[in-house]
Amino acid sequence: MSDKHILIIGSGSVGKRHARNLAALGCRVSCMDPRADRREEMKSEVALVGSFASEADAFEAARYDGVVIGSPPHVHVAQTIQALEAGCPVLLEKPVCPDLQGALRLKDAADRSNVPLLMGYTWRWWPPLADVRRRLAENAIGKIVHVQFHMSAHLADWHPWERYQDFFMAQREQGGGALLDESHWIDLMLWLFGMPKSVSGRIDKISSLEIVSDDNVDLIFSYENGPRVTMHLDLYGRPHEKFIRFVGEGGTLFWSADPNQLSIGRSATSDWDRTGYSCERNDMFVAVAREFLSVLDGAPVTTCRLEDGVRVLRVVEAAREASRESRTIGIQG
Numbered sequence: 001m002s003d004k005h006i007l008i009i010g011s012g013s014v015g016k017r018h019a020r021n022l023a024a025l026g027c028r029v030s031c032m033d034p035r036a037d038r039r040e041e042m043k044s045e046v047a048l049v050g051s052f053a054s055e056a057d058a059f060e061a062a063r064y065d066g067v068v069i070g071s072p073p074h075v076h077v078a079q080t081i082q083a084l085e086a087g088c089p090v091l092l093e094k095p096v097c098p099d100l101q102g103a104l105r106l107k108d109a110a111d112r113s114n115v116p117l118l119m120g121y122t123w124r125w126w127p128p129l130a131d132v133r134r135r136l137a138e139n140a141i142g143k144i145v146h147v148q149f150h151m152s153a154h155l156a157d158w159h160p161w162e163r164y165q166d167f168f169m170a171q172r173e174q175g176g177g178a179l180l181d182e183s184h185w186i187d188l189m190l191w192l193f194g195m196p197k198s199v200s201g202r203i204d205k206i207s208s209l210e211i212v213s214d215d216n217v218d219l220i221f222s223y224e225n226g227p228r229v230t231m232h233l234d235l236y237g238r239p240h241e242k243f244i245r246f247v248g249e250g251g252t253l254f255w256s257a258d259p260n261q262l263s264i265g266r267s268a269t270s271d272w273d274r275t276g277y278s279c280e281r282n283d284m285f286v287a288v289a290r291e292f293l294s295v296l297d298g299a300p301v302t303t304c305r306l307e308d309g310v311r312v313l314r315v316v317e318a319a320r321e322a323s324r325e326s327r328t329i330g331i332q333g
């Protein structure tokens with residue numbers, strides 16, 4: 001058990017989840033959110049040391065062992081820099097921020113501060129995906145020729161307690177939209193295969209969702225010595241689906257979130273060797289919280305670093321340019 005005092009900035013869905021998990025691991029928790037109703041909700045879920053409407057009040061009131069940033073992406077950079085300048089290690093929820101320029105500014109500030117930062121691309125902590133990575137490294141299906149990432153989830157189902165039109169996801173300026181918010185899948189592509197050499201595709205708003213951010217992403221990535229990758233992300237699909245299909249020269253590996261399983265097939269018939277998992281979504285957030293607490297005790301950041309988040313934004317910017325200019329865009333390594 002830990003007795004650390006953690007400040008949670010942003011007391012919405014993910015902020016409360018981190019607060020519950022960190023409190024269950026023994027931490028003392030304070031929260032900050034400009035919305036009084038969100039601070040009240042937080043208070044009804046965990047015993048709070050402090051509750052603040054602004055970062056200035058929160059940092060004036062106490063010295064924290066660590067800070068979790070769970071606010072909308074457009075305020076991530078300023079809030080993270082403030083925490084680092086106060087000497088507090090940070091768990092930063094994805095994405096780093098809406099654009100590469102902001103991410104590079106934060107990277108500079110983080111390097112200068114020498115205070116550790118753990119990046120929250122949480123699927124890296126999902127045991128079935130760690131198995132996928134291990135099996136690919138073991139060459140389980142031979143040379144990978146093609147990979148298909150697919151994520152489809154209707155935005156109205158994400159936060160049933162609020163109108164989706166009022167959620168930051170509906171607003172491009174706040175860092176909403178399928179490409180940025182579901183950049184989890186870009187992060188996983190980089191985690192599995194490294195940086196692609198180019199991207200083409202389209203990022204649009206094509207459904208009747210009442211949002212001013214993108215709701216549909218179709219991208220094609222090419223690698224110098226790696227697979228062709230196609231990626232579809234949308235905010236209008238039901239039932240929700242998240243899967244990755246890897247086709248190698250020796251068979252196919254298929255991961256899905258629901259059912260929670262990994263299948264490998266090597267014959268022409270649908271003769272799949274299936275592995276089911278019992279892990280639940282919150283488990284990956286608990287694993288992130290445990291790594292964050294070990295970082296606070298002096299361990300190095302291992303699973304996901306700020307530079308990983310910056311690399312995702314390099315790909316995001318290239319994808320935006322590819323869509324805007326309707327051409328293939330090279331990506332810097």
Ligand SMILES: NC(=O)c1ccc[n+]([C@@H]2O[C@H](COP(=O)([O-])OP(=O)(O)OC[C@H]3O[C@@H](n4cnc5c(N)ncnc54)[C@H](O)[C@@H]3O)[C@@H](O)[C@H]2O)c1
Pocket residue numbers: 009010011012013014015032033034035038070071072073075093094095120121122123167168181
């Ligand atoms: N790793 C994951 O799987 C995962 C899951 C969910 C959300 N997230 C990320 O967490 C962040 C928040 O998402 P969410 O679903 O919790 O959204 P949310 O809307 O439920 O919560 C965001 C909260 O931030 C508050 N807020 C607005 N402006 C703020 C400010 N200036 N300072 C502090 N708080 C402010 C809002 O009032 C709200 O309570 C996003 O970056 C999102 O991508 C990550």
